[in-house]
Each structure stands twice: as C-alpha cells, then as structure tokens.
Amino acid sequence: EDQVTQSPEALRLQEGESSSLNCSYTVSGLRGLFWYRQDPGKGPEFLFTLYSAGEEKEKERLKATLTKKESFLHITAPKPEDSATYLCAAYSGGSNYKLTFGKGTLLTVNP
Amino acid sequence: DAGVTQSPTHLIKTRGQQVTLRCSPKSGHDTVSWYQQALGQGPQFIFQYYEEEERQRGNFPDRFSGHQFPNYSSELNVNALLLGDSALYLCASSPDVNYGYTFGSGTRLTVV
Numbered sequence: 001e002d003q004v005t006q007s008p009e010a011l012r013l014q015e016g017e018s019s020s021l022n023c024s025y026t027v028s029g030l031r032g033l034f035w036y037r038q039d040p041g042k043g044p045e046f047l048f049t050l051y052s053a054g055e056e057k058e059k060e061r062l063k064a065t066l067t068k069k070e071s072f073l074h075i076t077a078p079k080p081e082d083s084a085t086y087l088c089a090a091y092s093g094g095s096n097y098k099l100t101f102g103k104g105t106l107l108t109v110n111p
Numbered sequence: 112d113a114g115v116t117q118s119p120t121h122l123i124k125t126r127g128q129q130v131t132l133r134c135s136p137k138s139g140h141d142t143v144s145w146y147q148q149a150l151g152q153g154p155q156f157i158f159q160y161y162e163e164e165e166r167q168r169g170n171f172p173d174r175f176s177g178h179q180f181p182n183y184s185s186e187l188n189v190n191a192l193l194l195g196d197s198a199l200y201l202c203a204s205s206p207d208v209n210y211g212y213t214f215g216s217g218t219r220l221t222v223v
Contacts, residue, residue, distance in 0.1 A: 006153075041199075041216075043115075043117075043214035043217045087153055097159050097167045097208050098156035098167060098169060099154075103151070103153045104153055
C-alpha cells in the first residue's frame with residue numbers, strides 16, 4: 001500500500017530563515033508527486049507536480065525537488081505570508097486513481 | 112473561471128442523522144474525487160467518480176455513498192452519522208489525473 005511520510009510535523013522559522021520540508025514516499029511505480037499548500041479551514045491549493053527523479057520546479061520562494069525515495073520543498077527567505085500547512089501527495093497510476101497524502105508540515109514564519 | 116464549488120460550507124448534524132454534501136467541478140473537469148480530512152491529518156481518499164460511475168473506493172464503510180450527475184457535479188451522502196465523521200470534506204476535480212487535482216474549499220461537518 002502506498003505510504004507518504006512528511007517531516008517535520010511543525011516548523012517555526014524567522015522571516016528570511018531558509019529551510020526545507022521533507023516528504024518520503026513508498027509507492028509502487030510513482031507517476032506523480034504533488035505539493036499543496038493549505039490555509040486553515042480551506043482546501044489544498046496546488047503548488048507543484050513532479051514526475052521523475054531529478055526534476056525540480058520553482059515558484060517564487062519555493063522550490064520542489066524529487067529523488068527516487070523522497071521530495072523536498074525548499075523555502076528561501078520565507079515571509080510571514082508563507083505560513084500554512086504544506087501537504088505532499090503521491091500518485092501511482094494504473095488502476096489506482098487516488099492521491100495518498102502525508103499528514104503535512106505546519107510552517108509558521110515569524111516577522 | 113470558477114474553481115471547484117462545494118456546498119454547504121458548514122454543517123452541524125446529530126449522531127444517527129444523514130447528510131448530503133454537494134460539489135460542482137471546475138469547468139472542463141469530468142473526474143470528481145471526495146476526501147475526508149480530520150483535524151491535523153492529511154486528506155483521506157473516499158471515492159472517485161468518472162462518467163457517472165464509482166471508479167475507485169477507499170477504505171470507508173458503506174455508510175458513505177456518492178453520485179455523479181451528467182453535468183459532472185457530484186454528491187456525497189453519509190448515513191447513520193457518527194461523532195467520528197466530524198471532519199472537513201473535500202471535493203477535487205481533474206480533467207486527467209496525471210495533471211493533478213483542483214480542490215474546493217470543503218464542507219466542515221460537525222456531528223454532535
């Protein structure tokens with residue numbers, strides 16, 4: 001069964017202090033690794049899809065990378081508005097159409 | 112262009128009652144999935160509908176059922192509500208699962 005584990009569970013940063021979030025996955029035949037941002041009481045907002053090991057994608061202060069076992073979300077010089085829960089999800093394809101999510105990392109950026 | 116629309120936004124039900132949640136997918140999207148997200152947890156897959164058929168189901172009891180209409184909108188029904196069914200219910204749509212899913216803002220269900 002597909003499994004996704006995110007670490008740390010919570011991360012508190014000072015504004016401008018760069019860091020990385022980790023997403024480890026155990027998926028038979030990964031077809032896609034998704035990163036979402038979720039604000040309190042809202043639905044997940046799509047950030048990135050990564051399809052193959054070595055792939056990288058960037059958006060503003062965020063960069064996502066993928067290896068054969070894990071993905072990282074790097075946050076460079078974060079701002080308070082980057083505070084949110086970051087979710088990663090794996091998709092294995094074939095007859096399996098669901099996304100398997102991790103529990104998320106709650107990021108708090110203090111001014 | 113409207114994204115995924117869910118209604119109602121909040122709902123309070125009594126244990127044992129039945130509830131229906133509604134979802135309108137993003138324009139151009141024909142696949143609808145439902146997820147349950149408990150507080151502090153990641154979303155858990157309930158089921159997916161495509162061409163008005165349930166294409167895949169997660170580990171949820173038969174109390175959870177759904178429907179997809181010809182216009183691709185969908186309903187999630189939960190019977191015999193339990194306190195443990197209290198959660199944020201998310202609807203997600205996609206034109207092709209390989210391109211990921213767009214999520215709605217969810218329905219917050221509280222069972223008392």
